[in-house]
Amino acid sequence: MAVNTDLYLVIGIIVVALAIPAVFAAYSEGRVPRAASILVLIGGSLVVMALTKKPGGYEVQDIPNAFYRVIGQLMR
Structure with missing residues (x-):
């Protein structure tokens, strides 16, 4: 079973963003x-897991593309 690191990254970023107002x-x-x-x-753990599981990791400019890929997967 393939690990969807984009999904982990996106969910982790959203969870951390929700923690800021709290x-x-x-x-x-x-x-x-x-x-x-x-x-x-929880969010930080998901982000770290995504960064370590993806070969080559993520760069800052890859984050918007990860969001687009996850949204695209959800729309299919």
Whole structure:
């Protein structure tokens, strides 16, 4: 079974992006950002897994193409 590293990368980036507002909300309310920490851990793990599983890894300019490929796969 082939590993879809593009999917891991895209999901990881989205999860980390969702954690950013959660961090700011927790700090503004004086709470510990537990949920945001878990989101960063999960998203970061997915990104690291995608970077290590893909032969040659990813470069910054490859990220938009990964999003397009994942969206294209979902549309099929």
